[in-house]
Amino acid sequence: MNYCSQCGASVALTIPAGDTRPRHVCASCGMIHYENPKLVVGTIPEWENSILLCRRAIEPRHGKWTLPAGFMETRETTAGAALRETQEEACARIEIGEMFTLIDVPVISQVHIFYRARLLDTDFHPGEESLETALFPETRIPWDDIAFHTVSLTLRRYFADRRDGNWRFHTMTVPMAYSSDDV
């Protein structure tokens, strides 16, 4: 950040009075520009014993497999964002279920949330950001080609809870030691 989005003057990194952290503060109008973590929200779409995955048509991780997910928009709910992303990336009709994982990813200032969801039919197909969409039973999940660490964590918990017959809500943290290229 170099310029004030309100008045166009230069900003400087300084600690405002009463604050403890450096912020981008406008030298002219005084506006303080805060940075905040972002929410990424998605679903685990279920059909019989299988899960719907999407192969990414965009960077990062072009060609890798992921659960449908993306950045939450303003004036959305987390469940609404999860539904929208599933429609956009897999053109899939779903019924949203319970929140299943919430994973802190502090190294990239993100929080990832995944909802369980039930596919209403198998008429899904790739949206603009996907190369392929397909159903995978646990034994055929492409573990070595999953795009994001939070997706692997979520899928492993999902299959573990299913084996136990005990669905729970899970909070997790991706350690800061992970490089931002590995999350």
Next chain:
Amino acid sequence: MNYCSQCGASVALTIPAGDTRPRHVCASCGMIHYENPKLVVGTIPEWENSILLCRRAIEPRHGKWTLPAGFMETRETTAGAALRETQEEACARIEIGEMFTLIDVPVISQVHIFYRARLLDTDFHPGEESLETALFPETRIPWDDIAFHTVSLTLRRYFADRRDGNWRFHTMTVPMAYSSDDV
């Protein structure tokens, strides 16, 4: 937003190619400035049968009572942010427990999260943003003077779960019909 924070030129609200929503796009360098929902994170600090509340020394809701909570910072975890806010607003030493509520507040593009927490001692006192800090049993919660709707929702679920002896994680949504002054 009037100016590009990267290059200082004017921005215009337009729908970028491949997108579906109007964004602030720089007419000069082409940067797309996305807006995202913000996370507000706090705790329900428990001591015996009582809960620690803070009376706000700042706007909005100056003079009203709240659970310690505030905006999550970059490179934090949700639990880390909840711990920090509790230290800042009530100078309280706590042990963080389970995530208890996650409440969507789409009318102001926020998501509020509250963790259960255990006070380690009663040596709390008001931080810079609080006028008073005090312990309240359920029968003395100042329901008519609670600062935020998400705090009331969280406290009511808290006492209901305690009565039932069944602690669960709750997701809720504050309806869009609420005005932004009422959440």
